[in-house]
Amino acid sequence: MAWQNPNGLVQAMHSIRQAAPLRPFLQRSVLSASPILSASSTTTTTTTTRLFKQPNSKRSYATEVDSVDFVAAPPVDLNKLPARLVPVSPSYFSGSPKFVDHLLNLESILAKHAHLPIVESNQAPRMAWFKLAQFRDFVGEPVPTKKYKGLLKILQRLNRIDRKLMPHEVKSTIEKFLRPGNPYDLKPAPAQVDEMGRGRGRGKRKSSSAVAFLVEGDGEVRVNGKTLVEAFPRVHDRESATWALQCTSRLDKYNVWAQVQGGGTTGQAEAITLAVARALLVHEPALKPVLRKAGVITVDARRVERKKPGHVKARKMPTWVKR
């Protein structure tokens, strides 16, 4: 233990002074009011117990939450040995004190504002939280993945609080966990119907890619210049290709002109599905929830898995031979 002999104590004090947030102080020495402590408790003549049990049962945290002007501690009187060193943060012994402090802070804020009305998670603005590596840099501690996920969950929950009613405290707190520069702000401008009255959409599936043009009309569909029947002999594929219009009962209100290339029939049909759905959104953006539920604007990003050297196919290995 560092403070059991005086020499060690000096060293410990020295090292602690270097690390600013972990600023311990001597219990017996009368300190000028620490900003952290003054935030929570008014008296500076605290006892050991009062540090840990605040009179108004509020916990204080050694975090970077509040910017702190640190005042150097007065020189240590080595004749008066301290009873023991007390860390600023109560989570000092938890291994990752800063993380735990953040967590506790968020939890307390959530508990305080749990009664506020929330919106659906898909309605809440999308936030670019720190990635795990960035967060580790931010706190300077090795945070486990799972624990960070728990923290993100609380952040998401706070983010769902209705924007109009969100307290400033919440807003400022969750903004600290954002990556610099909001990548989700860079949204492309919503597509417009062009001067010919066409809405354009593109879609991909498997190896196929399709472009669809939608104009108001009476239900004519052409795929690569061919009729729907010629392009897709299978009824299932035809249904797939026009699903977006079918589920919104707009099949007789638009004409479709689609160009599709690559892949097989299923891929082509479902690439057209996506393209038509996106083109329909250009005409009628309000249909998005319906189309989402119908599963036609969900991108299926699966592709054929590549073959690997040493394998017979993507995963298959050659038969094991004993000799």
Added chain:
Amino acid sequence: MVSSFCWSCLTRLPTASPRAMLPPTLTPQRVAAFHTSSTLLASPLKKKSTGNVAAPRYRQANSARMKKKGKAVERARPPPAGERRALRKRIVLSNPNALEVEDMQDISAENMVDSRLHGAVLGLPVPMLDQLRAVQAFKPKQGWSIFRRPGTVMRRESLELGRLIDSISNNPEDKGKVVKRVLTGAKGTGKTVHLLQAMAMAFTKEWVVITVPECQDLVLANTSYAPLSDKTPNVYVQNEATAALLNRTVTANQKVLSTLKVSREHPALKSLVARDMTLQDLANIGIQDPAAAWAVFQALWTELAATSAAPGFEAGFSPRPPMLVAVDGIGHWMKETKYRSAKFEPVHAHDLVFVQHFLSLLKPGNNQQSALPNGGILLYATSGSNSPSVYSLDVALKQVAARRQGVTPSSSNFPQPAAYSKIDQRVFAALDAPASSIPTEGALELQTMAGVSRDEARGFMEYFARSGLLRQHVTEEWVNEKWTLAGGGVIGELEMLGRRLTVPAQVE
């Protein structure tokens, strides 16, 4: 041992002993490079008996073959020969489970011209089904088998055809009128069913119906063939197929043919034809004796085409009814067949006298007689599902359409085959039918079948619903949806959509 060399001239004796008997030389004999005869002393190497080590067969893997572990399934023996084909070709016209559509009308002389029935489904009269089966008007995959009884949609083309048939039969102005049509269109657009409707209407009007239900059967080399005569070794006659045609014609048109009497001498048939024979009996001669089938068919044709009796035969002569000639799948008649000539060259379909006869009807008639002197309709359909791609036919049909629109063959707008493409002049010649000089005979026209209209589609879908096969409310919107999914009302596709089942089962 006697050597096989002549010792005086050192040449081989003509009667050489087997080579194996020659004494083997010790030194290897050099053979001249240009020598073409076999090496003399090549002793026949006897293969070593390799025992049980079998060399791999051609393209066989060398690796050891493991026995598959899958459990052996006890399979029953396959069905006997012919049963599968019978099952495949079986035509089921009734589904007793389907509901009877109560107020469905049958095709009759009155309602085939009734335009109020546009879009309705009309049933085929039950007594007529035997006739229609006899002319093989039904095809296996037309979806007859799920309805209580067969019915067809009265679409625009059907009504027009009904009016045409009606006017040829009843209207004195149109008496003797001949309409020649080639039906084309995409797969499933109802060409064959259009032929079926024509046949049904012709039967109600008591016409004579002659059909070739499947052109492919005549060119597949499935039926016997022979040169027509010694004078024409390049023209072939198919007696069995002709007998089958006569059989179809007699079975379907029994009622009409049994009332008509022979009106002239038939020198080709000599004593076989009696003086007051009915045409049915005449045709039966050909059915019983296929060798005479072609002569009988020609005799029957001249009888049906007769406008008046020959001198001496006036007594029993009655005017001949109009004729409907329906041919399905003419694409197969526009290329070389599987038959071979004596020189083992493929025989062109136009060299078959059977085919020649039917194709010659498309041409304008000669010596002041139209192709069908008593009037009637020629309906030749291409096939969308089973048709060879014949480029010449495609171009020739475009030319038919252009000619019909008044584009002269010398005009630059007249469709021409692409340069350097392989074309078959005989196809162009067969379909090159200029307008006839006879006023009653129409020129060859091209009728393109397309999708049905939305109203017709709705009528068809309601027929499904009322037969109990569709468990949905047939609404305007729903029909429009199906109309689009069927590629713009292609009726074959509508049929597929109508019978398609995706609805979740409503289990109580």
Added chain:
Amino acid sequence: MPPRLNILTARAVPVLRQPSTSAVNGSAAARRSIATIVNANRPSTTNGLKFVPSVSVRMSQRWNSSGSDGKDKPEGYKGPTEDPLPHVSEEAAEVSKIMDKRCDGVASSPELEQGTPVSEILQRDKNAQKHAPKVMQDQMKNQSGKRSFSTSARRMESGLESTNFDDASAAMVANMVAAVNEQAAELHFGEGLKFEKPTKAMAKTDNFRSRYDSLLEQFTKQLMRDGKLTKAYNDMSFILDHLRTSPPPNTSMKRPLLPGPSSSQLPLNPVLYLTLIVDSVAPLLKIRQQKGVIGGGASVQIPVPLALRQRRRQAIRWIIDSSDKRRDSNFAMRVAQELVAVAEGRSGVWDRREAVHKLGIAGRSNLAKR
């Protein structure tokens, strides 16, 4: 209030259907004549109470038959698509009658009151029709759900031409009118919509990945050989067609199907028929061989209950397996025949089910050792 009897006016507005607008090539004159005759026929169908020739009633019925309820049809024709149960509102009326003990015909709740729809009044009263608001008149004229205008590309060209007005101000006014119309249309349907908002509630089958009935999907996937799903779908449709055309099953007393509609009604609802067959032979449990419970390397048979999907899977597997013994080359045909055999209680699948159940009953005591 008299009961609402609307024989021909039930679909008062949708009865007036638009004439065919398709322009198929062919003789235009003939087409026009057909169309005009059909149109001429229409008045007699719409107010055809007085003039009742057989054909036109039949026609009107054909036009009516779809959307209207069965009870509104003139000749009591019972369509197959009709719901055997009464309509929800009727049921509610019944319930309220019982609950509220009011038998005088006065509706107990406002939603049960039956007023006369405006469309009916308009149908009856020609004068009112004439003076109806323009919106309603337009609606009556054009009820196909189509727009009265078109913005297709071809129309656009003529629209572009029409901008060459002599007077530029006229073009501007036209543009403004168009813009206002557009805004009005948007207001009518809602922000970001050009047509009516889809009203129907989204069912599970409205998702494009799960568009088939769950049993059909499962059966089809199990019919699949070598990853050929298209062929499996074709086989499935063959099987359903076979079920719909084969004679109704003579269900055996010993091995009955699950309770459902009578067997004569089954072929007309093949999906239900198939579901009943599969669910009837589906085993309730499977036997798990567990080693090491009683020691000595001996295994005990422990019955394990199955979920619905697992039960169905096992049943389908058995049906396909036993169909392999049939003497027919066509796979779909074999399975279809086996299904009918199951429905009639002739199939060996029933024996397998009973064997499993017997083992399960015998192994009940082993459950304690688990």
